[in-house]
Amino acid sequence: MNRPPVVSAQEWQTARDALLVKEKEHTRALDALAAERRRLPMVRLAPGYRFTAPDGSAVDFAELFEGRRQLVVYHFMLEPGSDHVCDGCSSFTDNLSGHPHLSPRDTALALMSPAPQEQISLVRKRFGWTIPWYSAFGNSLYADLGLGGMFGVSVFLREGEEIFRTYYTSGRGVDRLRLDLNLLDLTPYGRQEEWEDSPQGWPQTPTMQWMRHRDEYGS
Template structure:
């Protein structure tokens, strides 16, 4: 006989509401704690990227500066796909499946791309198989992966690097890996990684940071001016 799967305790509607209300108090505390952590992240120092990097994209050879596409902020997802792999990492594929429509990030002056060490033609075949449209670049032949911790002596490593552009000068502001990428998916979670954040007036950000009132910049993804 198959074992019946366990279920939560069944209670009255009043008991359920009481338990839910108690949990929501803790969830709100977690939200406020996350807001405070994001505010601290926005105050992290940054390090200038001194070395030039050349990557391969659908448009040919590109630089790290090109990946910004003229925007101020850039998020690079380090997708695990080694040169000799037949397919991309299944866990990284989950992350890519959950990526938000880029128009919402672009509206906040932020670009999102993926970078892997596999050859470009291999990335393109896998991208077509998965049905993704997120820009994906090959770092094969460059020091990009090694320098930014995405390839180590133990092999490929996933993660997300955040960069800020000041004119033609590029700075790295943040990196997260391991379970740090698990909650990524919505445009809010990606913007929370950046030095400018969601750029809304309720956020605790340094003076002079770009901000607008909340809910005033929201658009359907085909309605933005840029």
Template sequence: MDLADRPVVSPTAWEQARQDLLVREKEATRAADALAAARRRMPMVRLEKDYVVAGADGPVRLVDVFEGRSQLVAYKFMWHDPEQPCEGCSLFVDQLGHPAHLNARDVTRVVISSGPLAETLPYRERMGWTVPWYSSAGSDLDADLGLGDGFALNVFLRDGDDVYRTYMVDGRGTEKLGSVWSFLDLTPFGRQESWEDAPDGTPQTEPYTWWRRHDEY
């Protein structure tokens, strides 16, 4: 490795460089907070069809994929070649942490693959993933959402049996996702902490007070 272009400085000079960069990092954090606030105020679109996807135990209505919660984060795992499943989608799912913290904030996180379960479930087992897994093969869901053959992440809100699409991200927009916070920032209710700029009526608690070890919720 060539270090010629990386200057070596004193601890004092290094700390000054870190502080200078920190100013820009905090600006980026505040900008991300503002984007999340705008995302929480996006309009929604109601899904007109009662979509059914395939689950390990049989057909499942999309409204039941929520598992009784109000918000759903659904990653579309694209599927073209069962011999060579998508490396990028696989890397994404590898990063998914324990679901208990999202569940505590009324969020269910799932994978809905475009591939048939007969092909995708064995791959899920091979990879050791435990995330709830469904197939949209044979459903109009992907086509109606304009997802095409690629990957994407959708966020939905449920009100009774009515399901609304609130957000979608694809491409490089998925690169920073993986942590609890990154997923909560995509949802219509957000982190649900009192410091957040959120629409009136959004459920909120004081920061930190809801955090638990994942086996203590």
């Protein structure tokens, strides 16, 4: 297995400084994108959506905000009647262990799936997740927003009883939010997947083939 070249500390610092220039350009570009995102128009949602909370109670959309103005929702792929638990969604949720710094910014975080709460509770208990996970089973939100059964991140804004959809992303837009993959991107070998532009001889496997539920990795 190949490895990066070994150089002097001065040569390393020179290469690191050159890369830092590009990293700062990238950071400024992300800041500019965030500024555009904050200026996106929004869509008022129809009233009447009801969800099932983790405790089995029926709640309206405003209650998902837990008294806050903003809500970030991860759409966990779990279809009604299916016993398939998405390992990508599970590993994403593993990255969400606690979110104490969102509340001071008037923002709540939750999971949502189209499956009934009876299915959701089994998965939640299996992995010990405590993040609120709501069932959209029986309402038309997924159909109305064109979500299908796919994963994604939605952002909503609440003004009184009015709910607005402000943002949605899926695919690589969700990928960039994951701490684990972003940490791997800092390493010499990266995520070690075939799509990556890596030097010849770097370890690589088919995309996401390595990923498992966290209780399936073994030792």
